[in-house]
Structure formats: structure tokens, C-alpha cells
Amino acid sequence: MKNETAALTKKKKEGLGWIESIKGWACVFHEFLFQRFMSSHLQNPFPLPPLNHLTCIVTGSTSGIGRETARQLAEAGAHVVMAVRNTKAAHELIQQWQNDWSGKGLPLNLEAMELDLLSLDSVVRFSNLWNARLSPLHVLINNAGIFSMGEEQKFSKDGYEQHLQVNHLAPALLSLLLFPSLIRGSPSRIINVNSIMHYVGFVDPDDMNVVSGKRKFTSLVGYSSSKLAQVMFNNVLSKRLPLETRISVVCLSPGAVLTNVARDLPRYVQVQYALIPYFIFSPQEGCRSTLFSATDAQIPEHCEKLKNDDKPIxxxxxxxxxxxxxxxxxxxxxTANRVWEKTIELIGLPFDALERLLEGEEVQRRYGTQQQ
Incomplete structure (x- = not known):
């Protein structure tokens, strides 16, 4: 009897149970319907203290939440690095913001650097260029993300499903490789713009690309599972970081926001989004939880408290x-520990990469080696 019980407990979970699924969708719809009421106490734009002492990297900062995040951090005095695919668009934005800010104070401290999350080589190149400056990094904001509507499954040139790579693998690699700069800027923070949609996600660490056929791929499956993988990975990362590093790890939900993350949705869906402005946040409203996570003074204390819990979170x-x-x-x-291990494998780092990076050692990398 005991053997049968043990066998049942070890049976591999192949998806969310129906109760878990119902609870998850209830949370999603609750946030969508009541987010404006729940956030009515927040000011818009979100008030920020002087941030002249901070250097922040914001991925995907030419549109949507990332654009508003970068602009408001810069206007508060932070040195903001816009890590983007389209540097031309970023430079045009910087010029526009500088013109708008003229006469209000010192020029905004903004710069653009190329980063394509669909290329892990690009992530390594970006990290190497930034770390070579020997400058402190105080806040890394993994903001960029995609939600590509459609049944067709798309893969990056690295061979990974696109939602998985952009929403999870590339930010995970970027976070780890920037540890030398984050340690230099300690106390520092890694902020991950996640989604309430992770509540309806499920991750099979042995089938991160969703190609085994056990689950039918849809854009919703790709998006929600990638966001759940991100939370699980950062749960383990937060737990493994020694307290003395003073690096806080945060995941957040911006709410339901009308941004370019839905740029691949069918036109009729985008029109429906535009017709319900009461429920949908603007990018300025949607970036408030990001700005809060990046600047609130109590975040490090809360992160330290969670480290003492039995489960990694x-x-x-x-x-x-x-x-x-x-x-x-x-x-x-x-599952979280297996997601951690599988992620480290997929992004081409050794399993002891975190410990070695924290010690200031070089680690062998599968990606970016041709550019070294």
C-alpha cells in the first residue's frame, strides 16, 4: 500500500487541475474587472523621490510600460539605459524627451544600447559591454515581453519557443550575467514585469518548448507558461542569493494594460481593447507597480523576510x-527547482554559474562565444 501511495505521489503532473484552473481564471478576471477600483488610491503619474543616485537598465523601453518607466525614472534624476532592439527609435525618443524637459532642470541622463531578446548572443554581448564599464547597476528592469496571438508556434534562431525566450530565458540570462554590476551597485534590485496570467500557466520542465504533443500549443499556453516559468525561476534565485549581496528580486503584475505587448493580436481584438478604456490601464497607469518595485524603500526588507520562509518565493x-x-x-x-535547472541548461551556463558569478569568477558560456 505504501509503495502504491509513493508511486501516486511521484506521478508526473501534466497540467493544472480543474480547481486550480478555475481559481486562476477567477484571479485573472477579478484583476481585469476591478483593477481600476483597487488602484484608485494611487496617483497618476506615480510620484517618485529624487533618483540621482540610481543607474537603471530598462528592457523594451521604446513603447508601452517600458517607455513610461524609462521616462519617469529619468525625469526623477536616474541614469536610464534603454536596452532595446531598435536603437534608432530609442534615440528619437531621447531627443523628444530632452526637448520636452528643456527648462525644467538638468538634461535627462538617458542612453540607448542594443539588446535583442530573441538572440541569446545579443544578451551576452550586451552584458559584456555593460560589465566592461565597471559601473554600478542599481536596478535591472526586465520589462520587455511578447504575447503573439495565433495557433502557429514560432521559434527563435536559438531554437526556443518565442514566448519562452523573450519572457523568460533571455531575462534570466541577462539577470545572471549582470551580477558583477548588480553587486557593484548593491543594494540593488532585479525587477521582472510579469503578469496575472501566470495564474493559469503550467510548466513542464521537460517540455519547456511545448513540443512533446502532451499539450496543444496556443499563444495563451505559450504566454502563461513563460510567465509562470519566470516566477518560478526568480523564486529560486531569490532564495539562493545570500543576504550579504543585498540584491532584491521582485516579480510584479502591471495589470491589464493597452501596450505593444499585444501588437500581434488580431486587429479586431485590439479594437475591443480600445473600446473598454475604463477597465484597461494606460501605459502611464500600468507602469506604477514597476516604479513602486524599483524605488519603494521597504522592498529589500520584505525580500529579506521572505527568504526565511520554508518555500522559495x-x-x-x-x-x-x-x-x-x-x-x-x-x-x-x-517544479521550481527543476525549472531553475532546466533554464540554466537552456541558456548555456554551468549549473554552478550563480555561485561563481557571485564570487566574481568567469563562467563558460554557450552563447556569445563567437563575439568574444
Whole structure:
């Protein structure tokens, strides 16, 4: 009898149970319907203290939430690095913002650097260029993301499903490789713009690309599972970081926001989004939880408190800038550890990469070696 029970407990989970699924969708619809009411106490734009002492990297900062995040951080005095695919568009934005800011104070401290999250080689090149400056990095904001509507499954040139790579693998690699600069800037923060949609996600660490046929791929499956993988990975990362590093790890939900993350949605869906402005946040409203996570003075203390819990869990900030919890599935310790290990393997780092990077050692990398 005991053997049968053990066999059942070890049976591989192949998806969310129907109760978990119902709870997850209930959370999604609750946020969508009531997010404006729940966030009514927040000012818009979000008030920021002087940030002249901060250097921040913001990925995907030429549109949507990232654009508003970069602009408001810069206007508060931070040195902001716009890590983007289209540097021409970034330079045009910087010029526009400088013109708009003229006469209000010192020129904004902004710059653009090329980063394509669909190329892990590009992630390594970016990290190498930034680390070579020997400058401190205080806040890394992994903002860029995609939600590509459609049944067709698309892969990056690295061979990974696009949602998985852009929303999880590339930000994970970027976070790890920038540890030398984050340590230099300590106390520092890694901020991951996640989604309430991770509540309906499921991750099979042995089938991260969703190609085994056990689950039918849809854009929703790709997006929600990539966001859940990001939360699980950062749960483990937060737990493994020694307290003395003073690096805080945060995941957050910006709410339902009308941004370019939905640029690949059918036109009729985008029109429906535009017709319900009461429920949908503007990018300026949607960036508030990001700005809160990047600047609130109590975040490090909260992260330290969570480190003492039995289960690995990073700080999760809801769209109303309050501390919340990720989904029940995100608390799955066994799966989270397997997601961590599989992610390290897929991004081409050795399994002891974190420990070695924290010690200031070089680590062997599968990607970016041709550019060294």
C-alpha cells in the first residue's frame, strides 16, 4: 500500500487541475474587472523621490510600460539605459524627451544600447559591454515581453519557443550575467514585469518548448507558461542569493494594460481593447507597480523576510502596488527547482554559474562565444 501511495505521489503532473484552473481564471478576471477600483488610491503619474543616485537598465523601453518607466525614472534624476532592439527609435525618443524637459532642470541622463531578446548572443554581448564599464547597476528592469496571438508556434534562431525566450530565458540570462554590476551597485534590485496570467500557466520542465504533443500549443499556453516559468525561476534565485549581496528580486503584475505587448493580436481584438478604456490601464497607469518595485524603500526588507520562509518565493507586487503572492503552482518547490535547472541548461551556463558569478569568477558560456 505504501509503495502504491509513493508511486501516486511521484506521478508526473501534466497540467493544472480543474480547481486550480478555475481559481486562476477567477484571479485573472477579478484583476481585469476591478483593477481600476483597487488602484484608485494611487496617483497618476506615480510620484517618485529624487533618483540621482540610481543607474537603471530598462528592457523594451521604446513603447508601452517600458517607455513610461524609462521616462519617469529619468525625469526623477536616474541614469536610464534603454536596452532595446531598435536603437534608432530609442534615440528619437531621447531627443523628444530632452526637448520636452528643456527648462525644467538638468538634461535627462538617458542612453540607448542594443539588446535583442530573441538572440541569446545579443544578451551576452550586451552584458559584456555593460560589465566592461565597471559601473554600478542599481536596478535591472526586465520589462520587455511578447504575447503573439495565433495557433502557429514560432521559434527563435536559438531554437526556443518565442514566448519562452523573450519572457523568460533571455531575462534570466541577462539577470545572471549582470551580477558583477548588480553587486557593484548593491543594494540593488532585479525587477521582472510579469503578469496575472501566470495564474493559469503550467510548466513542464521537460517540455519547456511545448513540443512533446502532451499539450496543444496556443499563444495563451505559450504566454502563461513563460510567465509562470519566470516566477518560478526568480523564486529560486531569490532564495539562493545570500543576504550579504543585498540584491532584491521582485516579480510584479502591471495589470491589464493597452501596450505593444499585444501588437500581434488580431486587429479586431485590439479594437475591443480600445473600446473598454475604463477597465484597461494606460501605459502611464500600468507602469506604477514597476516604479513602486524599483524605488519603494521597504522592498529589500520584505525580500529579506521572505527568504526565511520554508518555500522559495520572491516578492510579488500586484497592480495596485501592494504585496501579493504568486499562484499556487508557483509555490511548487519541486517544479521550481527543476525549472531553475532546466533554464540554466537552456541558456548555456554551468549549473554552478550563480555561485561563481557571485564570487566574481568567469563562467563558460554557450552563447556569445563567437563575439568574444
Amino acid at each position: 520572491c516578492t510579488f507586487i500586484s497592480q495596485d502596488c501592494k504585496h501579493s503572492k504568486p499562484s499556487e503552482e508557483a509555490h511548487n518547490l519541486e
